[in-house]
Amino acid sequence: xxxxxxxxKIGVLVIIFxxxxxxxxxxFGDRETVKTSPLVGKDAPEFTLKLxxxxxxxxxxxxxxxxxxxxxxxxxxxCRQEAPALEQSWLxxxxxxxxxxxxxxxxETRSASSYIEKFGGGYPQGIDPEEEIQVDYGIxxxxxxxxxxxxxxITDKYDGPLTEEIIDYYVNxxxxxxxxxxxxx
Amino acid sequence: MHPQRTRREKPIxxxxxxxxxxxxxxxxxxLFLIFHxxxxxxxxxxxxxxxxxxxxxxxxxxxxSVAESNxxxxxxxxxxxxxxxxxxxxxxxxxxxxxNRYGETxxxxxxxxxxxxxxxxxxxxxxxxxxLGIGIYLYKSQSGKGSGDSGKRxxxxxxxxxxxxxxxxxxxxxxx
Numbered sequence: 001x002x003x004x005x006x007x008x009k010i011g012v013l014v015i016i017f018x019x020x021x022x023x024x025x026x027x028f029g030d031r032e033t034v035k036t037s038p039l040v041g042k043d044a045p046e047f048t049l050k051l052x053x054x055x056x057x058x059x060x061x062x063x064x065x066x067x068x069x070x071x072x073x074x075x076x077x078x079c080r081q082e083a084p085a086l087e088q089s090w091l092x093x094x095x096x097x098x099x100x101x102x103x104x105x106x107x108e109t110r111s112a113s114s115y116i117e118k119f120g121g122g123y124p125q126g127i128d129p130e131e132e133i134q135v136d137y138g139i140x141x142x143x144x145x146x147x148x149x150x151x152x153x154i155t156d157k158y159d160g161p162l163t164e165e166i167i168d169y170y171v172n173x174x175x176x177x178x179x180x181x182x183x184x185x
Numbered sequence: 186m187h188p189q190r191t192r193r194e195k196p197i198x199x200x201x202x203x204x205x206x207x208x209x210x211x212x213x214x215x216l217f218l219i220f221h222x223x224x225x226x227x228x229x230x231x232x233x234x235x236x237x238x239x240x241x242x243x244x245x246x247x248x249x250s251v252a253e254s255n256x257x258x259x260x261x262x263x264x265x266x267x268x269x270x271x272x273x274x275x276x277x278x279x280x281x282x283x284x285n286r287y288g289e290t291x292x293x294x295x296x297x298x299x300x301x302x303x304x305x306x307x308x309x310x311x312x313x314x315x316x317l318g319i320g321i322y323l324y325k326s327q328s329g330k331g332s333g334d335s336g337k338r339x340x341x342x343x344x345x346x347x348x349x350x351x352x353x354x355x356x357x358x359x360x361x
Contacts, residue, residue, distance in 0.1 A: 008321065011314075011317070015310075015314055018310065019310075022303055022306060022307070023303070037286075037288075038284070038285055038286065038287070038288045039285070039286060106257040106258075131261055131264070132261070132264075132265060134258070134261060135258070135261050135262055135265050135283075135286065136286065137286070138244075138286030138287045138288075139258075140244040140245050140258070140287070141245055
């Protein structure tokens, strides 16, 4: 003998159907590509950095070059972890139309300077005096790295410590200017 | 003599006073308006910054809005909201700036599209069907109450007694 009458059974079936339909739409209805940053595939926001050696550098000056933009802080342990890989890769790419730029955020200048002395970084390192670049690039933590192609389009964003292999992979993608590339990280 | 002197003195003393009062009142009114305008403008900017900061979630915090968080990033974001409002950008433009950089997950109230539909629809469905379920349960428990007969119709009572008689007969047969 059934506990539920026919009306209740139909009601339960309708509820199950509605929930499944909603789940189906939620999972398969929106086919937008998942990217780590909405900025991937768009023009990299312009910036001017004040470098620790006193010079200044703007993104617009680097047009035609592949750019690796690495956000870091001296108190960040994963940043220390990736520092040797960044240094090695910079040495490897510096004569190949690839520019590495380190951007120090949420830090004290003295701590940042001693970090650079200790962990190397022969490539330009600087800060944004306006303290806006981290928001302009949608940074949520450090280390985070953007790869920008020669035409100024962001090809990838990588969250977390880099290795030489990861750098090779994304630098080559950026150099190839794969406009529709989406990050796999 | 005395009344004449007072009559003469009155206008000499009072005329400039009235003029002065009018001028002073006008200056005070003007100053008040300028000062008040300044204060209300400052307040409204703070209010607008706060309003937008409440609509954005801090990307590095657990369930805190940009207005509530004291993280470095939230402070930077509040600063940028203020700067953009001062530049004359609208609330929508400021919000779009952040969505373009952090995605829609930064919104405190995600727009009803894609997966977000579930967030908007499921609570309503839960209330409707939960209410229906509770209603049905209450109705059934009410109608089931008093199976000791007081709430039952006479024909049901008769059917019940027939049924009880049959059970008795069955039991007797089983015992024998």
